[in-house]
Amino acid sequence: MDRPMEGGSLRSEGGQYERRKINDVVLVDGRRPPYVDRDHWIDYAIQSGVDFERLPRMPLWATAAGYSDAWYRSVVGSDLKRIRYLAQRPLAQEEAQHLAQHTANKCRATTHYTPMWMSATGYFWWKGWNSYRFPFFTPDPRSLEWVSKRLFSPVGIKSVYAPFIWHALRLISYSSISSWVMTIFFKSGPSAIFAAGLVNDKNLEGLNKDIAHFANERRRQQRTGMPTGPIGQPQMSTMGGEDEPPAAAPEQGDQGAAEFEQLQRQARPEDETLQRKVPAPARMPPRRRAEPEPQYNVDDDDPFDDGASPVAPSARRQKLDASTPVGGSAWTRLRTKAFVERTQEQANEGSAALPRTSSWEERRQQSLQGGSYTYSQERQPTGDDKGSAAAARSREQAQKEFDAMLERERKGSS
Incomplete structure (x- = not known):
């Protein structure tokens, strides 16, 4: 059994757990408690200025059903504490009184659980008395006699x-089914009554605006990943009561902070032990980056380009590939760079060994480089044109001499 200690703490004789009071909220091993003393919430309601004489009283059967006056007052205090946390500001005396009124209506609706459960159970149990009807089925009397002989006689x-x-x-069966159905209804019904009264109360418009403002602020901080602070603390249950009351928001205090840090230090060795036991995740092999696709210019498909020219699409494509970074290891990049350089050198040597282009091709290239596409029929021949014509005649004469030599050798061999 637990025995009370000085300072509001509880300590088990076996040392299995320990309760400490930090900022008027009991913590169990540093976690949220399963319950808080009723006197704590009753005192908070009285300090908030709630006049219980102005609130409606509980029904006559409430005490017999287990809903005492102390439970009623503690629910009022816990709801006031929860709404104060949601609004992030102290409550005025009139606001606390109106909230207590809505909580009283919720408590009165909750007390109807026991009489409705007992009434439903008794009605269905008595209605099926003669036929031995169970929930969802009616057994055969002969089967009941057979089961009685086989089961009860031995x-x-x-x-x-x-x-x-x-x-x-x-x-027993009807009681279980009725309790399950009534629990589902009374878990949501009284809370809906409280929420509807809170939203529709014109005296609490300012409080509702503050609650909505800080709710939007919490959602915004959660989306952006910003440190939330007191606004981003987890919300408490909307169903006020003795079983699961909301824990009070911790306030700044030297004594509370020191005790809270001590609880953290006590829990830290267990966290380190768990971290040492967890094996390190296996390292995944590095993923190779995809090779970039070759890039081309828009003017690569010009039908007037000379394939043997250094400015041909193939040469421009090689220069573009050489400037494009290649993924992979450093050795792969070095080999690719050397291959591109050798390809460029071979292309340059091949273009230098080709015969000189015609004068018409030179004029066309000059006009393209100059950006002018006009052509004049009255253009006079220049020295370059005469040299090009002489070179053409020399090649033609050499070709004729070569053909004649081949003809003489063919005739001599024949």
Whole structure:
């Protein structure tokens, strides 16, 4: 059993866990507690200026059903603390009183759980008394007699008591089904009543605007990944009550901060042990980058370009490939660079060994470089044109002499 310690702390005799009070909120091993003392929330409601005499009282059956006046007051205090956290500001006395009114309506709706559960169970249990009806099916009386003989007789139960046993089983089954259905309804119904009253209350318009503002601020900080601080703390349950009350937002205090740091230091060796036990992830092999596709200029498909010219598309493509960075290792890049340089040298040597182009081709290239495409029929021949014509005649004469020599050798051999 737990025994109270001085300073509001609880310590188990076996040392399995320890509760400490930090800033009026009980922490269990540094985590959120399963419950907080009722007196804490009642005192908070009184300090907020709530006048319980002005609030509606609980129904007559509330105390018999387990909903005491202390539970009612503690729920009011926990809701005030939760709304104060959502608005990020203290509550005015009138705001606290109106919030307490809406919480009282929620508590009154919650107290209807027990009578409705008992009424539903008794109604369906009594309605199927003669037919031994169970939830969702009605057994055959002959099968009940057969089961009674096979199941109850061996254990010494007389057949006279068998009907009472079957009715007891029916009561348990109907009670379980009714409790499950009522729990689903009463988990959402009272909370919806409280939320609707809070939103539609004209006296709480300013409070609703503050809650909406800080809710949007929290969502914005979560999207941008910014450090949230007190605004980005996890939200608490919307269902106020004794079972799961919201933990109070920690305030600045030297004593609370020192005790909280001590709890962190106690939990740190366990985290380090877990980190040492977790094996390091296997390293993945490096992924090779895809080879870049060769880039081409728009004017590469000019039909008037000479394939043997240094400015031909092939030569321009080689220069462009040489300037393009190639992915892969350093050795691959060096080999690629050397191959491109050798290819360029071979292309330059081949273009130098080719015969000189005609004068018409030279004039065309000069006109392209100069940016002028005009042609004049009255152009006078220049010295370059005469030299080109002489060179052409020399090549023609040499070709004729070579053909004549081949003809003489052919005739001599024949």
